[in-house]
Amino acid sequence: MVGAGLLVGLGGGGPDPERAPALVRTGCKPGSEDIATHATAPDRRVALTFDDGPSSYSPEVLRALRRHGAHATFFVIGDRILGNEALLERMVADGHEIGNHSMVHAPSPDSADLADSQRLIEDVSGFRPCHFRPPGGQVDDALIARARALEMATVTWSVDTGDWANQDPAAILAGVLASVEPGSIILLHDGGGDRSGTASVTPQLIDQLRERGFELVTVTELFGGSFTLAPVAS
Numbered sequence: 001m002v003g004a005g006l007l008v009g010l011g012g013g014g015p016d017p018e019r020a021p022a023l024v025r026t027g028c029k030p031g032s033e034d035i036a037t038h039a040t041a042p043d044r045r046v047a048l049t050f051d052d053g054p055s056s057y058s059p060e061v062l063r064a065l066r067r068h069g070a071h072a073t074f075f076v077i078g079d080r081i082l083g084n085e086a087l088l089e090r091m092v093a094d095g096h097e098i099g100n101h102s103m104v105h106a107p108s109p110d111s112a113d114l115a116d117s118q119r120l121i122e123d124v125s126g127f128r129p130c131h132f133r134p135p136g137g138q139v140d141d142a143l144i145a146r147a148r149a150l151e152m153a154t155v156t157w158s159v160d161t162g163d164w165a166n167q168d169p170a171a172i173l174a175g176v177l178a179s180v181e182p183g184s185i186i187l188l189h190d191g192g193g194d195r196s197g198t199a200s201v202t203p204q205l206i207d208q209l210r211e212r213g214f215e216l217v218t219v220t221e222l223f224g225g226s227f228t229l230a231p232v233a234s
Contacts, residue, residue, distance in 0.1 A: 027128030030153035031225030038158035039183035046184045048072040052192030054084040060199035073219040075133040078103035078117035088125040097218035099131040157187035167197030
């Protein structure tokens with residue numbers, strides 16, 4: 001199912017040529033602390049993150065990232081995966097990271113919710129997330145511990161684009177450029193409502209960040225963790 005990809009770090013194995021394409025079990029190990037909002041980056045790396053998908057807006061975001069050769073992290077909601085399985089496969093095939101954003105986007109999800117979402121993501125995409133983003137950014141020590149028990153570090157953000165409330169592309173772009181700095185984790189949304197503004201401004205956002213000398217990486221890469229994707233299928 002993962003037809004193409006990239007090997008970064010350790011691990012990975014190709015599909016059995018005698019069978020139809022199958023999932024290649026991949027994933028990551030966090031380089032961050034138990035909770036992180038920003039990386040202490042020695043270079044100008046930043047992470048674009050997209051929450052609340054997958055949705056009908058995800059393909060446009062993925063097209064923009066592919067055309068620009070940029071990678072991002074998608075924090076997906078479990079109950080939005082069914083019917084959108086191909087989008088998760090494409091995320092992994094294009095070299096993006098998938099993060100766990102809970103099963104139903106309820107505040108303070110319990111261990112079963114996190115585990116169900118984790119299992120569904122891996123069953124569909126082959127990728128096992130190592131980062132969890134709490135719904136609404138609401139977090140406490142108990143939730144951090146529940147994520148840690150599933151081998152996930154908790155990640156929020158340092159740049160809030162406000163696209164969850166305002167889909168004006170110019171406002172989204174201005175919000176990022178006014179606040180971004182090396183090590184920033186940038187909050188965007190590809191699901192959860194009308195995300196047409198986010199999708200349409202993504203190409204310009206990538207260009208503007210690069211013009212300012214920023215490199216776009218996944219959350220795991222931002223923190224120097226171990227990140228493994230499927231090798232390119234022959």
